[in-house]
Amino acid sequence: MEFLSDSPSPRIAILGFGYIGSCLGAALAERGMSVVGIDSDASMIAGLRAGRRAVPEPGLAEALAPLVASGRLACTTDYDALEDADVVLITVGTPVDGNGALLTAQLEEVCRQLAPRLRPGQLVILKSTVAPGTTRTLVVPLLESGGLVEGRDFGLAYCPERLAEGDALAQLRELTVVVGGCGPGSTAAAARFWKAALDVPVRIVPTADIAEIVKLANNWWIDANVAMANELARFCALxxxxxxxxxxxxxxxxxxxxxxxxxxxxxxxxxxxxxxxxxxxxxxxxxxxxxxxxxxxxxxxxxxxxxxxxxxxxxxxxxxxxxxxxxxxxxxxxxxxxxxxxxxxxxxxxxxxxxxxxxxxxxxxxxxxxxxxxxxxxxxxxxxxxxxxxxxxxxxxxxxxxxxxxxxxxxxxxxxxxxxxxxxxxxxxxxxxxxxxxxxxxxxxxxxxx
Ligand SMILES: NC(=O)c1ccc[n+]([C@@H]2O[C@H](COP(=O)([O-])OP(=O)(O)OC[C@H]3O[C@@H](n4cnc5c(N)ncnc54)[C@H](O)[C@@H]3O)[C@@H](O)[C@H]2O)c1
CATH class of the missing domain: 3.40.50.720 (NAD(P)-binding Rossmann-like Domain)
Incomplete structure (x- = not known):
């Protein structure tokens, strides 16, 4: 089966409509796609519908308001909205505990909600930052518990989100998206999706595990580089x-x-x-x-x-x-x-x-x-x-x-x-x-x- 086969304008559902989800939603809807943001935070969804700002990203409230008013971008707490989507993006929070261990409760819950609603041909893309192997060993079995099989019935890819807050909307229109699918069909579908949806460069890596590590490597580099800059500053002060x-x-x-x-x-x-x-x-x-x-x-x-x-x-x-x-x-x-x-x-x-x-x-x-x-x-x-x-x-x-x-x-x-x-x-x-x-x-x- 080909995922996301020939739809010129795929319908998109975003699971977890927080900082990343709502920035992505705005960027995709602005490009003409029909988007639904699904979030369990009912007061935040009600606020968005009423035109209130949920996320303090410059330009986001101004971008969202007309999209919500025109209906191109809908927000809901109802998971049934997933059934109409051609592509499901997962952008829930992935915090760690006091010892750095990934807390997967949000991710597991959305996978449990998605599994019975999956339909053949859908493409699922995980964007939340996760530990290596999470897509393959946690997300695949949870989604397959609904009866469909990854690679045969639905596609699944990991594409890390690498935008920087403060410039999110511009970056979403430019940044290279890294794509690592669970199999060749999923990889090809996800790569096609990002090219068509945001017209951004795509960098395919051989596996989802690699794509997961790419994200961790990026933030490892940034944190280590800033640490060096900070110590260099203290050195210069001497x-x-x-x-x-x-x-x-x-x-x-x-x-x-x-x-x-x-x-x-x-x-x-x-x-x-x-x-x-x-x-x-x-x-x-x-x-x-x-x-x-x-x-x-x-x-x-x-x-x-x-x-x-x-x-x-x-x-x-x-x-x-x-x-x-x-x-x-x-x-x-x-x-x-x-x-x-x-x-x-x-x-x-x-x-x-x-x-x-x-x-x-x-x-x-x-x-x-x-x-x-x-x-x-x-x-x-x-x-x-x-x-x-x-x-x-x-x-x-x-x-x-x-x-x-x-x-x-x-x-x-x-x-x-x-x-x-x-x-x-x-x-x-x-x-x-x-x-x-x-x-x-x-x-x-x-x-x-x-
Ligand atoms: N914020 C950033 O700058 C940034 C950049 C790159 C990557 N990321 C990664 O993206 C992911 C999301 O980050 P964020 O900053 O947008 O987090 P966030 O907390 O702002 O958004 C997560 C959203 O998921 C919702 N959610 C939680 N459980 C849910 C459920 N069961 N059903 C539906 N919705 C549910 C929450 O209510 C929340 O609105 C994380 O993995 C983060 O590490 C964030």
């Missing part, structure tokens, strides 16, 4: 050298198929992926008797960065004759990275907690995150706008470099804060000429390794 000058020059060296590409240091690594996927990799290896030291070292280096950021800020203030215990700090950006409002595992929490413990007053402004969530997940005192955050501040800590913060009016800032004020650049945002200008205006400036 010599009062700007780490960004070092990185810019070091990255000019050709190596392998490209160049050295040291990423940016920063006040910490957070989010829903880099904080867990490397541990999933580590744990899978440990269960087989192998200890992956680069994984655990990188995780520990990156986890220590909020504390280091706090120390740099504290010492910078002290050098300006200010005591943290009576200082007012404006935190700009609460999210775990630039241009998203996602607060999951945000390293800003660690910085804010340390500041509060030292007795500082901390006001936080993040235009992309909800105030209530900032209050419960990060702490401090969330405010509505930049002016409220910076008024009377002894230090302004840029902890997520959102677009809104990129061109701050420095003269205006100077009139609002309590000069001399420290600018703490936790995201290596400012270029040397701006740092010189800041200093010329009487600000202090500190960054990670700057």
């Amino acid at each position: 010599f009062e050298v700007d780490v960004m000058e070092v990185i810019a020059a070091a990255n000019s060296l050709p190596k392998g198929d490209g160049r050295v590409n040291i990423l940016r240091p920063g006040a910490g690594v957070g989010g829903p992926c880099l904080t867990k996927d490397p541990w999933m990799t580590w744990r899978t290896a440990r269960d087989r008797g192998v200890r992956l030291r680069t994984v655990e070292t990188a995780r520990r280096v990156n986890d220590a960065m909020p504390e280091y950021a706090y120390e740099v800020l504290r010492d910078g203030l002290a050098k300006m004759g200010k005591d943290l215990a009576s200082a007012r700090i404006a935190v700009l950006g609460a999210a775990f990275k630039n241009d998203t409002g996602d607060l999951r595992n945000t390293p800003v929490t660690g910085v804010v907690r340390a500041l509060l413990a030292a007795g500082a007053e901390v006001r936080i402004f993040d235009p992309l995150a909800e105030k209530e969530l900032i209050r419960s997940q990060v702490g401090g005192f969330p405010v509505d706008d930049l002016d409220q955050a910076v008024r009377g501040a002894d230090a302004v800590a840029l902890l997520a470099g959102h677009r809104q913060f990129r061109d701050l009016d420095l003269e205006r800032l100077r009139r609002r804060v309590a000069m001399p004020c420290l600018i703490f650049d936790g995201r290596m945002h400012y270029r040397p000429e701006t740092i010189r200008r800041l200093r010329g205006l009487g600000f202090g400036y500190r960054g990670i390794g700057r």
Whole structure:
């Protein structure tokens, strides 16, 4: 049987309509496909139907609203919507426990719901990040428990999601999709699907296991690279050298198929992926008797960065004759990275907690995150706008470099804060000429390794 045979515009169901699911749903529906997002979170689905934003990704709410209104994109909690789909994408959460072991409850539940509803010819694509072998040893038997057989009646492929939050919609239109099917028919069908659906490059790998490891390798690389950048920053600080000058020059060296590409240091690594996927990799290896030291070292280096950021800020203030215990700090950006409002595992929490413990007053402004969530997940005192955050501040800590913060009016800032004020650049945002200008205006400036 050929899966997804000749339909020019396949109907798509997305199981798990959270961050990834809703971004994918918007991208596919915008390309003209009929999409249904299925999620067990009834209040989130009701909110989406009412036009409320569920996921703090820039541009997503604006993209979803007309698609939902026109009916091209439907959202439901009803699994029966699966039966009409030609392609089923699985994008449920795949968290790990405190020891890095993959928790498969969400994945198992959707497979149990899908199994009795599968029909011949359907193509199922798992996108959630999983440990090697999960598609083959967990998903296949669960789906086959409904009576149909993979490779004969339905297709199954693993295609990792590799987008980065903050730029998700653009990346979905460009990123190469890695395809590893459970068999040749599934692989070919999934490759055809992504080419037709998003018109993106496709990279076929021989098995689903390989595709699963590709995703883990990508996040292993990112986490280890950032850890190296973070330690390089701490190294440069010992010599009062700007780490960004070092990185810019070091990255000019050709190596392998490209160049050295040291990423940016920063006040910490957070989010829903880099904080867990490397541990999933580590744990899978440990269960087989192998200890992956680069994984655990990188995780520990990156986890220590909020504390280091706090120390740099504290010492910078002290050098300006200010005591943290009576200082007012404006935190700009609460999210775990630039241009998203996602607060999951945000390293800003660690910085804010340390500041509060030292007795500082901390006001936080993040235009992309909800105030209530900032209050419960990060702490401090969330405010509505930049002016409220910076008024009377002894230090302004840029902890997520959102677009809104990129061109701050420095003269205006100077009139609002309590000069001399420290600018703490936790995201290596400012270029040397701006740092010189800041200093010329009487600000202090500190960054990670700057
Ligand atoms: N967020 C990212 O930047 C990113 C990037 C690449 C890959 N991933 C991977 O993609 C997957 C999804 O991540 P996410 O950030 O979108 O997670 P998420 O928590 O935002 O979304 C998961 C959704 O699945 C829903 N769900 C859970 N159980 C369900 C069930 N039984 N039936 C229907 N829906 C159910 C949840 O309600 C939730 O809305 C994870 O494996 C993650 O590691 C995430």
